[in-house]
Amino acid sequence: MSTTVSAPAGAADATDVRVISHWIDGAERVSTSGRTAPVYNPATGAVSARVALADQAEIDEAIASAQRGFEVWKDYSIAKRQTVLFAFRELLNARKGELARIITAEHGKVVSDAIGEILRGQEVVELATGFPHLIKGAYSENVSTGIDVYSLRQPLGVVGIISPFNFPAMVPMWFFPIAIAAGNAVVVKPSEKDPSASLWIAQLWKEAGLPDGVFTVLQGDKLAVDGLLTNPVVQSVSFVGSTPIAQYIYETASRNGKRVQALGGAKNHMLVLPDADLDLVADQAVNAGYGAAGERCMAISVVLAVEPVADELIAKIVERIGKLKIGNGAGVDGVEPDMGPLITGVHRDKVSSYVDIAEQDGATIVVDGRGFTVDGHEDGFFFGPTLIDEIPTTSRAYQEEIFGPVLEVVRIQTFQEGLDLINSGQFGNGTAIFTNDGGAARRFQNEVQVGMIGINVPIPVPVAYHSFGGWKASLFGDAKAYGVHGFDFFTREKAITSRWLDPATHGGINLGFPQN
Numbered sequence: 001m002s003t004t005v006s007a008p009a010g011a012a013d014a015t016d017v018r019v020i021s022h023w024i025d026g027a028e029r030v031s032t033s034g035r036t037a038p039v040y041n042p043a044t045g046a047v048s049a050r051v052a053l054a055d056q057a058e059i060d061e062a063i064a065s066a067q068r069g070f071e072v073w074k075d076y077s078i079a080k081r082q083t084v085l086f087a088f089r090e091l092l093n094a095r096k097g098e099l100a101r102i103i104t105a106e107h108g109k110v111v112s113d114a115i116g117e118i119l120r121g122q123e124v125v126e127l128a129t130g131f132p133h134l135i136k137g138a139y140s141e142n143v144s145t146g147i148d149v150y151s152l153r154q155p156l157g158v159v160g161i162i163s164p165f166n167f168p169a170m171v172p173m174w175f176f177p178i179a180i181a182a183g184n185a186v187v188v189k190p191s192e193k194d195p196s197a198s199l200w201i202a203q204l205w206k207e208a209g210l211p212d213g214v215f216t217v218l219q220g221d222k223l224a225v226d227g228l229l230t231n232p233v234v235q236s237v238s239f240v241g242s243t244p245i246a247q248y249i250y251e252t253a254s255r256n257g258k259r260v261q262a263l264g265g266a267k268n269h270m271l272v273l274p275d276a277d278l279d280l281v282a283d284q285a286v287n288a289g290y291g292a293a294g295e296r297c298m299a300i301s302v303v304l305a306v307e308p309v310a311d312e313l314i315a316k317i318v319e320r321i322g323k324l325k326i327g328n329g330a331g332v333d334g335v336e337p338d339m340g341p342l343i344t345g346v347h348r349d350k351v352s353s354y355v356d357i358a359e360q361d362g363a364t365i366v367v368d369g370r371g372f373t374v375d376g377h378e379d380g381f382f383f384g385p386t387l388i389d390e391i392p393t394t395s396r397a398y399q400e401e402i403f404g405p406v407l408e409v410v411r412i413q414t415f416q417e418g419l420d421l422i423n424s425g426q427f428g429n430g431t432a433i434f435t436n437d438g439g440a441a442r443r444f445q446n447e448v449q450v451g452m453i454g455i456n457v458p459i460p461v462p463v464a465y466h467s468f469g470g471w472k473a474s475l476f477g478d479a480k481a482y483g484v485h486g487f488d489f490f491t492r493e494k495a496i497t498s499r500w501l502d503p504a505t506h507g508g509i510n511l512g513f514p515q516n
C-alpha cells in the first residue's frame with residue numbers, strides 16, 4: 001500500500017500550495033483552525049506547502065483520540081505488540097528512500113544524510129523490538145515466610161513528543177518506538193518547519209497494524225505545545241530543541257505534574273593535542289563541522305588547537321573546504337552535493353550575523369560563507385562553509401550556539417586550558433578529544449563536564465542501547481533519550497507483596513509495622 005504523503009513539489013507562491021494536516025484516529029485530519037505556517041523547500045526558497053497550526057479543539061481531539069488508542073493498545077499482548085513493531089521495522093527499512101526524499105525537500109540536508117538519520121532512528125526501533133526483556137519485572141520468593149514480592153512495569157498512558165526541525169525523523173524515533181513498545185499512545189508535535197516526515201511515519205504505523213489512536217500527529221506551534229504541557233491526560237513530555245524552550249518545557253510540564261525529558265542546545269568542542277594525526281583531525285573537523293550544514297546538535301563548532309598545531313591544521317581544513325560541493329540536497333542530474341542549504345532565510349541571516357559579531361570582536365575570518373549563492377538556486381537558503389580563527393572566548397559568537405556551517409578555532413597552549421574552556425561553557429552536550437595519548441584521553445573522559453564524549457570520534461552519538469543526553473543547559477531533568485533510560489521513562493513500576501493465606505501461618509491481629 002502506498003503512502004498518501006509525497007515529497008512536496010515546490011510551488012512558486014503560497015496561494016496554491018497544499019496544507020499539511022494532522023493525523024488523528026488513524027487517518028489524516030484536515031484542520032479547520034484557519035491558521036497555517038509556510039513550509040519551504042530550502043534549496044529553492046519557495047513555499048512548497050503550508051502546515052496546519054492546531055487550535056484548542058484540535059489539540060483536545062488529538063489527545064482524546066490518543067487516550068482511546070491507549071485503552072486498546074495497553075491490553076495487546078506482548079507477542080502482538082512485538083509483531084507490530086517488527087512489521088514497522090521491515091516497512092521502514094524497505095521504504096526509507098521515500099522518507100529521506102521528504103526530509104530533504106523540507107529540511108534541505110542531502111539525501112544520503114537523511115538516510116543516515118533514518119538508520120539511526122531505526123536502531124531505536126530495533127532496540128524496541130526487544131522490549132519484553134527490558135520491561136519485565138523481578139520476583140523474590142519467600143522474602144518472609146509465605147510472602148513473595150514482585151515488580152512489574154506498566155505504560156504511562158498518553159505521552160507527548162515535541163521535536164525540532166533538524167532531525168524530523170530521527171528525533172521522534174528516539175522516543176516513540178520505546179513508548180509504543182511499552183504500551184503507551186503517543187502524540188507527536190513535529191517542528192512546523194518540516195512537518196511531513198511524521199505524517200509519513202503515521203501512515204507506516206497504520207500499515208504495520210498499529211491500532212488507530214496509538215500514533216497521533218498534532219501539527220502546530222506554541223498553542224499545541226502548551227496544550228500537551230497542560231492537558232491532564234498527557235502523562236509525560238519528551239522534548240528536543242533549543243535551550244530556552246527546553247527549560248520552559250521542563251518547568252511547565254513539571255509544574256503540571258508530568259514526567260519530562262527536555263534536551264536543549266549545544267556548542268561542542270574538539271580538543272586537538274599536538275600528537276594527533278592532523279590529516280585525520282582535519283577530515284573529522286570538516287565532516288563534523290559542515291555535515292548537515294552544521295544543523296546538528298552534535299556538530300563540532302569549536303576546534304581547540306593545542307599549539308604548535310593550529311597553523312598546519314587550519315591549512316588542512318581550508319584545503320578540504322575548497323573541495324566541498326554545496327547545492328540542492330536532492331542532487332542535480334543524479335549527483336549529490338556534500339552540503340545543502342540552511343532551514344530558512346531567517347536562520348541563514350542569523351548565522352550570518354554571528355560571523356559579523358566574530359569579525360567585530362577581532363576574529364580572523366579565514367573562509368567566509370556570507371553571501372554564498374548556488375547557480376540556478378539563487379533564492380535558496382545557502383550559506384557557505386565558514387572558518388574563523390582566533391575567536392575571542394569573550395565573543396557571543398564563541399559562547400552561543402550558531403547552528404550553521406561555522407567552525408571556530410581557539411589557539412591554546414595546554415590540555416588543561418582546553419579542558420577549562422569546555423567546562424566553563426553553558427552547554428554540555430558532546431565533545432571530542434583527538435590524541436594518541438591514552439592517559440590524556442582517559443583524564444579527559446574523567447574530568448570533562450559533558451554528557452557524550454568522543455575519543456578520536458567527532459560525533460559520539462551513542463548507539464540505541466546506550467542513552468543519549470547532555471549535561472548542564474543541554475538537558476533538563478535526569479532522563480536521557482532511549483537505551484535503558486527510555487524504558488524507565490515510559491513505564492511506571494509497581495511492587496507487589498503477596499501472601500496466600502494459610503490458617504496455619506496466619507499471625508492473627510498485630511498492629512505493629514510489618515517486619516521480616
Ligand code: NAD
Binds near residue numbers: 162264
Ligand atoms: P526550537 O526550540 O525552536 O523548537 C523545538 C520545538 O519547540 C518545535 O516543535 C517548536 O514548534 C517548539 N517551540 C518553539 N518555540 C516555542 C515556544 N515559544 N513555546 C513552545 N514551543 C515552542 O528548536 P529548533 O530550532 O527546531 O531546533 C534546533 C535546536 O534544537 C538547536 O538548539 C539544537 O541544538 C537543538 N537540538 C538539540 C538536540 C539534543 O539532543 N540536545 C538534538 C537536536 C536539536
